[in-house]
Amino acid sequence: MNFNRFFAVFKARNLEFFRDKSSLGWNLIFPVLLLVGFAFVFNDDNKAVYKVGLVLPDTATQPEHAFLAVKHIEFIEYGDLEKAKQKLTRHSVDLLIDFDNREYWRNELSTNSYFTEKLFLAEEASFSAKTVAGEAIRYVDWVLPGILGMNMMFSCLFGVGYVIVRYRKNHVLKRLKATPLSALEFVSAQLLSRLFIVTFMSTVVFVGCNFMFDFYMLGSYLDLLIVAMLGAMSLITLGLLVASRSKSEELIGGLLNLTSWPMMLLSGVWFSLEGAPQEVQWFADVLPLTHLVSAAREIMTEGATLADVSYHVTVLAIMTSVFLALGAYLFSWNTDR
Numbered sequence: 225m226n227f228n229r230f231f232a233v234f235k236a237r238n239l240e241f242f243r244d245k246s247s248l249g250w251n252l253i254f255p256v257l258l259l260v261g262f263a264f265v266f267n268d269d270n271k272a273v274y275k276v277g278l279v280l281p282d283t284a285t286q287p288e289h290a291f292l293a294v295k296h297i298e299f300i301e302y303g304d305l306e307k308a309k310q311k312l313t314r315h316s317v318d319l320l321i322d323f324d325n326r327e328y329w330r331n332e333l334s335t336n337s338y339f340t341e342k343l344f345l346a347e348e349a350s351f352s353a354k355t356v357a358g359e360a361i362r363y364v365d366w367v368l369p370g371i372l373g374m375n376m377m378f379s380c381l382f383g384v385g386y387v388i389v390r391y392r393k394n395h396v397l398k399r400l401k402a403t404p405l406s407a408l409e410f411v412s413a414q415l416l417s418r419l420f421i422v423t424f425m426s427t428v429v430f431v432g433c434n435f436m437f438d439f440y441m442l443g444s445y446l447d448l449l450i451v452a453m454l455g456a457m458s459l460i461t462l463g464l465l466v467a468s469r470s471k472s473e474e475l476i477g478g479l480l481n482l483t484s485w486p487m488m489l490l491s492g493v494w495f496s497l498e499g500a501p502q503e504v505q506w507f508a509d510v511l512p513l514t515h516l517v518s519a520a521r522e523i524m525t526e527g528a529t530l531a532d533v534s535y536h537v538t539v540l541a542i543m544t545s546v547f548l549a550l551g552a553y554l555f556s557w558n559t560d561r
Contacts, residue, residue, distance in 0.1 A: 234417050364437055376452070384464055385476055385479075387414075
């Protein structure tokens with residue numbers, strides 16, 4: 225591993241990106257436009273469908289009760305009471321019911337909680353009531369981690385995968401193979417260059433938008449940065465794996481779209497997957513963007529620490545290692561078929 229050769233490639237890749245004004249502008253403007261649009265479109269957090277949390281032990285089955293048959297209410301089961309209460313304080317659910325102990329919780333600052341309680345009391349008046357309080361999180365605060373994560377995903381996948389295939393097709397890789405530059409030095413420089421670019425651009429967008437929207441932030445900025453960098457590494461190595469042997473720009477474009485679209489739709493970028501079919505949640509759990517967005521959202525809106533999101537951090541670390549190992553093993557310099 226020669227540091228001078230590594231740094232030369234690292235510097236060249238950064239200059240190539242920052243000199244491309246259209247790419248630089250798109251990475252800066254696109255997420256800002258999305259945030260501005262969602263801030264206006266979803267400025268009212270009232271929903272037509274109410275959400276009610278049911279406190280059930282992991283082994284328990286949903287009880288039979290007349291209230292559970294009321295239309296236009298989505299019922300979500302929780303095994304952890306404290307987590308369910310936190311959802312109620314953040315207006316993620318409108319009412320919380322424990323049928324075993326015959327009690328329920330309402331959020332005194334939530335309009336939806338008031339109406340949902342009235343619907344519940346029309347069916348059941350003997351439960352004891354308890355109260356929590358908490359201000360609602362704006363949709364723009366909730367969707368921010370998803371938009372930034374999605375922007376990072378496209379930048380990582382196309383910034384590594386498409387560029388490597390272009391280098392391979394234009395015989396740049398073949399020329400580099402004739403130099404003392406090793407595959408490890410080249411790949412490492414590409415990965416760290418993209419990590420630096422993605423982290424820098426996301427930080428600029430976050431700080432700039434924060435001045436406009438004053439985002440809701442309960443957790444640590446350092447924890448958020450660590451999760452963002454780890455998530456970016458998993459997406460960068462995934463891009464490397466997809467492009468490890470591809471020799472066609474048209475093919476890699478299709479493969480990268482095939483990789484990115486399921487993540488954009490099923491990783492919780494635009495809407496929560498709570499209450500979704502179990503099969504959908506299982507599939508979403510194997511997507512790196514799911515863990516990046518979930519961990520960042522918990523840190524920002526729930527004040528979670530790295531220990532609290534250790535599951536997501538561990539999965540991202542494992543995915544990064546697996547993608548990197550497979551990408552390095554399958555990596556090809558040449559365009560020869």
